Amino acid sequence: MSGVDHAERRQRIAAVAADVIAREGLDAATVRRIAAAVGYSTTIVTHYFASKDRLLMQAYRFVAQQASERFDQVVAQDPGDIVGSLLSMTAADDSSRRGWRVYIAFWQKAGPDPAFAAEQRRWIEVALDRIEQVLRVRHGERADLKSVAQWLNALVQGISVQALFDEASWSPEQIREVLQRQVRMLLGPARDA
Amino acid sequence: MSGVDHAERRQRIAAVAADVIAREGLDAATVRRIAAAVGYSTTIVTHYFASKDRLLMQAYRFVAQQASERFDQVVAQDPGDIVGSLLSMTAADDSSRRGWRVYIAFWQKAGPDPAFAAEQRRWIEVALDRIEQVLRVRHGERADLKSVAQWLNALVQGISVQALFDEASWSPEQIREVLQRQVRMLLGPARDA
Numbered sequence: 001m002s003g004v005d006h007a008e009r010r011q012r013i014a015a016v017a018a019d020v021i022a023r024e025g026l027d028a029a030t031v032r033r034i035a036a037a038v039g040y041s042t043t044i045v046t047h048y049f050a051s052k053d054r055l056l057m058q059a060y061r062f063v064a065q066q067a068s069e070r071f072d073q074v075v076a077q078d079p080g081d082i083v084g085s086l087l088s089m090t091a092a093d094d095s096s097r098r099g100w101r102v103y104i105a106f107w108q109k110a111g112p113d114p115a116f117a118a119e120q121r122r123w124i125e126v127a128l129d130r131i132e133q134v135l136r137v138r139h140g141e142r143a144d145l146k147s148v149a150q151w152l153n154a155l156v157q158g159i160s161v162q163a164l165f166d167e168a169s170w171s172p173e174q175i176r177e178v179l180q181r182q183v184r185m186l187l188g189p190a191r192d193a
Numbered sequence: 194m195s196g197v198d199h200a201e202r203r204q205r206i207a208a209v210a211a212d213v214i215a216r217e218g219l220d221a222a223t224v225r226r227i228a229a230a231v232g233y234s235t236t237i238v239t240h241y242f243a244s245k246d247r248l249l250m251q252a253y254r255f256v257a258q259q260a261s262e263r264f265d266q267v268v269a270q271d272p273g274d275i276v277g278s279l280l281s282m283t284a285a286d287d288s289s290r291r292g293w294r295v296y297i298a299f300w301q302k303a304g305p306d307p308a309f310a311a312e313q314r315r316w317i318e319v320a321l322d323r324i325e326q327v328l329r330v331r332h333g334e335r336a337d338l339k340s341v342a343q344w345l346n347a348l349v350q351g352i353s354v355q356a357l358f359d360e361a362s363w364s365p366e367q368i369r370e371v372l373q374r375q376v377r378m379l380l381g382p383a384r385d386a
Contacts, residue, residue: 025306101301104301107297107357107358108218108298109218111297111357112217113218150362154351157351157354158350158351158352159351162347164300165310166314
């Protein structure tokens, strides 16, 4: 397998696994099914991911990484864009909704499995740190930044799981408006406003 | 099987299925495993629930019904107790957390499966109607009751999925305080305050 880009193969398999999990559910995401979808043999897929759990873990990291990149793009434009960066985390478009479906599949495993639970907590920390940083840019140092970040993150989580099943009540415009009002209620006007 | 209380058996099986799903995850909740835990033969369990999906559906209804009863108990004491009734829905104690783990397992199936999605939407409607009714008692008729109920329900959902994995940040006292502040921010003082 000289000349094979292993990192790229792992990534392609993870992306396809995320797709299958999001569209068809975790039960459907067998090594055989993923292999067929990505066009590799089951032997190759098993070489990279020895079990279905490893596939799920990598699919989760893949969509979490994609969400991070969406967040980064918003913050690159405006490091204090709280509403925009929260919106980038929310299940407000097809790509995000795919990610949320994978998160839910992952959460289901994170209850009983300590490795999944640890990974989940790690990403919660990442999300909270990043929200806190945007809040700090926009509102300066404040004692309540951590708790405000937790509150906003909880709202993002809750809107997203609702939006997956009740899209009509949670259009992107409605999501933005709720996030905007919540930020204003919790923080008041920006420091430079 | 004369003299057998079928409704009671179905309920017992659903309760045990909910326990196994919450503690060990959906993969563990096989008909064989549930039968062993409840002390029935697999033949009997299969008689009531022909498939694992039927078991999950019934386990979900069981915990959703339990959550409804917790809500009813709060409202029976005080029909306008918004914070108390929201708190009764949230993953703030062991019994609620068990319920939330089953919800998450259920959501994972509700993505690809229309029957699960319809059931899920039905329970969202039930929750929103009940929250709206408590808001109405407390604050009278207002044009924004539905959207406030959706907002509060989203927060309850988000806090709960966070509390499952980050219990330290979301103690019952912290959850109550956030719900209390959110209600006050969205609705102001009660009509009779």
